[in-house]
Amino acid sequence: MELYIRLKLILKNFGIKKHLGLLDSERNSSISSSMDYPHFCALAAQNTKVFEHFRTNPIYTAILEHVSQDIGQQYLNVILQRKCFSMQDFESFKRNDLYGGGGNI
Numbered sequence: 001m002e003l004y005i006r007l008k009l010i011l012k013n014f015g016i017k018k019h020l021g022l023l024d025s026e027r028n029s030s031i032s033s034s035m036d037y038p039h040f041c042a043l044a045a046q047n048t049k050v051f052e053h054f055r056t057n058p059i060y061t062a063i064l065e066h067v068s069q070d071i072g073q074q075y076l077n078v079i080l081q082r083k084c085f086s087m088q089d090f091e092s093f094k095r096n097d098l099y100g101g102g103g104n105i
């Protein structure tokens with residue numbers, strides 16, 4: 001898979017949450033701007049073995065896969081209330097779970 005496409009897949013969830021204001025800006029800037037997260041994203045984009053399981057790595061999960069189901073539901077409620085995405089968008093988003101060991105469709 002092309003490097004650009006891999007990076008786009010890895011960072012897509014982060015960008016959506018940031019755009020919707022669902023992340024605490026102080027936490028977001030301090031954790032995700034540390035060198036660990038960008039370095040790990042670059043590594044996952046360049047290394048097929050790392051990319052296959054990047055969503056289970058603690059560096060990634062600390063930023064994007066760390067919330068409980070209840071908080072995730074709260075995020076979804078805000079998204080639905082703001083009417084930010086169409087049902088077709090949601091179907092498209094499901095494809096993200098095919099990459100990096102997500103598997104939560």
